[in-house]
Amino acid sequence: MSGSSVRRGRRLAVLAFLLAAAVLLAGPGASARAAGDEGMDSFAAVYDLQPDGSMKVTETITWRFPSGAEKHGIFRNIVVRMGWNDEQDRYRYFDLTDVDVSSPSGAPDAFRVSDNGASKEIRIGSADELTSGTQVYEIHYTLHDVLNPITADGQPVTGTAPADTVELYYNVFGPNELTERDRVSVTVNAPTGSTKVACYQGVTRSDTPCQAASGDPARFSAQGLTAGEAMSVLASYPASAFGDVRPDVRQGSSGSSVGSAAAPAANAAAWLGGIGAPVLALAVMGTLVWTRGRDExxxxxxxxxxxxxxxxxxxxxxxxxxxxxxxxxxxxxxxxxxxxxxxxxxxxxxxxxxxxxxxxxxxxxxxxxxxxxxxxxxxxxxxxxxxxxxxxxxxxxxxxxxxxxxxxxxxxxxxxxxxxxxxxxxxxxxxxxxxxxxxxxxxxxxxxxxRSSPQTQRGVWQGLGLVIAVLGGLVIFYGRPALSAVLGGGFTGGIALGVGLVLSGLIVWFLGGRMASxxxxxxxxxxxxxxxxxxxxxxxxxxxxxxxxxxxxxxxxxxxxxxxxxxxxxxxxxxxxxxxxxxxxxxxxxxxxxxxxxxxxxxxxxxxxxxxxxxxxxxxxTSTPGSSGSSGFSGGGGFSGGGGGGSSSGSW
Incomplete structure (x- = not known):
């Protein structure tokens, strides 16, 4: 063999070695990408903390659709409801508002927001359009009451006690996120600089740290998050930079108020509607149950x-x-x-x-x-x-x-x-x-x-019943003052109309549960x-x-x-x-x-x-993780998936 052939052979061997080393260093994620697997190339979030305890969120997601496949778009499930301190009859609520979506890469960016259990689903894309390849989505929304007021000894504030610090302890991703994420970065802006930060990644309750840097802003990052791995960020701030922030903890009970006035004609019409609506609902639903709701x-x-x-x-x-x-x-x-x-x-x-x-x-x-x-x-x-x-x-x-x-x-x-x-x-x-x-x-x-899903059959009718009942409640609690202002005194039918609608809704809801034949x-x-x-x-x-x-x-x-x-x-x-x-x-x-x-x-x-x-x-x-207002820095430190909120993703 000539000297030049030997040199070429050596160069090829070195090149093969370098390529093999690159594949090994890239890890399993590179193999998955080569196979055309789906995932996030990058997830970059900016959390802007507000003095009232809310958080304005901007997410920029670079989504990699499966090679050769066409999809309608992606969805994001944002947790808005969590258990509270293991109490059975109370829950913590994060109201989600101001949702907006765009796609700098030109993917279909129509969206709708709907309830999905304890989450709000932001479904992006159009059923009439398809997309593929790698697309970029920019999602904006506001989450309310995400901050925890903490006392000087690291305990949650109760009653009217003053807070020493205010803490963001938030799950960027929950443990039910099954999408692989190559690069994740989170920037937290606040009215003042953070005094202490931490970041955790991995399965639920994992204390594996990810990158965290305090200051103004606080920055967090992680790489190579696989299916089932959560990511939680913690940042502590002086309470003086915020207002009187408190978690929104609910029990689901509501008060009631009654009383109304209207002209005699409107009064008669309201009473007629209040009495007639349940009768009509019973007649219609009874007929449907008899003709369609009974088993063949x-x-x-x-x-x-x-x-x-x-x-x-x-x-x-x-x-x-x-x-x-x-x-x-x-x-x-x-x-x-x-x-x-x-x-x-x-x-x-x-x-x-x-x-x-x-x-x-x-x-x-x-x-x-x-x-x-x-x-x-x-x-x-x-x-x-x-x-x-x-x-x-x-x-x-x-x-x-x-x-x-x-x-x-x-x-x-x-x-x-x-x-x-x-x-x-x-x-x-x-x-x-x-x-x-x-x-x-x-x-x-x-x-x-x-002939169709029994869950869907029941859900459609019971959903209609719930809408009618809620409409009746709105008439009772909010329609009465408006009718009083327009129609004047002597009106006693507003409550009757509202109660009639509520009863109608309950009839539709109850009999709708029998429509799965x-x-x-x-x-x-x-x-x-x-x-x-x-x-x-x-x-x-x-x-x-x-x-x-x-x-x-x-x-x-x-x-x-x-x-x-x-x-x-x-x-x-x-x-x-x-x-x-x-x-x-x-x-x-x-x-x-x-x-x-x-x-x-x-x-x-x-x-x-x-x-x-x-x-x-x-x-x-059926179990879901709970949330508390305790400090993520006390009691041995925080862990992945232990904060409030959370999210998961997918394509459709």
Whole structure:
């Protein structure tokens, strides 16, 4: 080989080494970008603190849409309502106003603001337009009452006590932010310079610091925030630079006032409307419930049966048979669950609601089917169970996950690896739970049990009822003075009209909850489900063959959890196990649930553990982090996700 060839080979080797080093230094984020993953290239926020305790916010977001994909835009969920000091009947409120959006890069910047649980969603973009690539969005809004008044010893101000400092302790992102953020910078302007600052990043309660610099302004930054990582900033200021700032803590109660005056004709019209509105609402809603709100049933078939396919079927292969509305559900014992109907679907068809217990039972069912293992972590007490370890397993061959089941598995494990403790999901899973429930409603529509989502069917009518009731309240509390000024004395009908509207709204709201009617197919599945519940409730040990007992116990236990009869099912199998032992055919204990007791597990202990798991996981899935007015610098310091407010993002 010539000398020049050797030199070229060396140069190529050095170049290859430098490229490899660059990829390694860039980390996993570079690989994600190369693969076209979605995320924020940068998030730059400016918080302008006002003397009244409010905060004017400007966010400049450089959003990277997936490579080759077109989306309508992005959304931002801004937390406006949080728990207060773990009190059940009080909450802290951050009023969000003055929203405005623009796009320097030219992306569609139409927006709407709507309620989304404890957050206000700012949805940016147009359903009629698409965008792609990398786009820049500039979002402006004001959050009120974000500052905490703090005493000299670091405690929240109560009553009329004076504040020594005023503190901003704010979650730039909450732990439910699943979007990757490459670069984050926050600038906090205030009437005076900050005296103390801190910044935290990571999972909830993490004390991992991010960059923070005090002064005027205070500056904070972080890099490479991944899905599930929160970021909180703290800045302390002299109280003298602000007014009498206080958190907005609410209980939700309201006062009332009555009294009005008007001309006789208006008085008669108001009374007529006040009396007639509830009557009209009752007549209209009663008719709708009778004609559309009652469940359909197959006219000439035994409850639980469906017409056969083939003869009499429609062109698309679905069964065709005469249907009627109304009538009671006749239940016949079913010795198996409805074919192809999972426990979560059974729970949803029975009460027309995808409850958190249905999600917990789905997770247990996935464990039974081999997708994960549930292991108790004993706290040390004889009977205490404080936590469970969930371990994701390789998908079993031939098993297919439904969309809501896959979203549940991914929600539990995706950002936490293949092993997670149930307690780690606390305060972080609520938004994922809503998405799972939404997929469950889609599934019952896909299966033809409802013509549209029962949640939507109820929500539309109950939303209308709420609007009518609120209108009535406005008439009572605000319309009366206006009518008095215009119409003069003698008017006593303003309250009657308002009360009539409130009653009308309540009628629409109550009867609207009965508008989620099942199709005839859905009613058949309901009858089968109730028949199977009857079996689980009344089954006797002598009816169960030893050879199939262990498999039946596990397969049917998630259904027993949904029906609330897990203890009865366990007692039945305790009798089966004793009979099998006496016949020298001991039953094989399940391996998908690992008991932590000091003795060998039996079916009762496993069922008790699963029942406890379902109850605990239901509370864990629905929990959201609270807020307090305490200093983030006291009591061992602050942590990520521990401040007020917070946000999450996504595209649509």
């Amino acid at each position: 049933r197959y006219a000439d078939l035994t409850p639980g049966l469906t017409p056969s396919f083939g003869t009499g079927a429609t062109g698309d292969g679905t069964p065709s048979a005469a249907t009627v509305r109304g009538g009671s559900t006749t239940t016949a014992v079913q010795f198996q669950p409805p074919k192809g109907v999972q426990p979560g679907m059974v729970g949803t068809i029975i009460d027309e609601t995808a409850n958190p217990i249905d999600v917990s039972a789905t997770l247990i069912d996935l464990a039974v089917r081999g997708f994960l293992r549930i292991e108790e972590n004993d706290s040390g007490g004889m009977f205490s169970r404080t936590d469970w370890t969930l371990t994701r397993l390789a998908p079993p061959a031939g098993e297919r996950l439904l969309p809501y089941e896959r979203q549940l598995l991914d929600g539990v494990f995706s950002s936490r690896g293949d092993t997670v403790r149930l307690s780690e999901l606390k305060n972080t899973f609520a938004s994922t739970l809503k998405r799972i429930q939404s997929e469950m409603y889609k599934e019952v529509v896909t299966r033809g049990w409802f 099942k199709t005839a197919e859905g009613s058949a599945v309901l009858a089968q489900s109730l028949g199977f519940k009857e079996y689980l409730t009344t089954a006797e040990a002598g009816q169960i063959e030893f050879e199939e007992a262990s498999n039946i116990f596990s397969r049917y236990l998630p259904y027993a959890v949904v029906f609330g009869v897990a203890d009865r099912w366990a007692k039945t199998f305790a009798d089966v196990a004793r009979a099998a032992e006496a016949a020298n055919q001991p039953l094989v204990m399940p391996t998908w649930y690992v008991w932590s007791g000091s003795t060998f597990p039996d079916f009762t202990s496993i069922a008790d553990g699963v029942d406890s798991f379902s109850t605990t996981s239901t509370g864990t899935f």
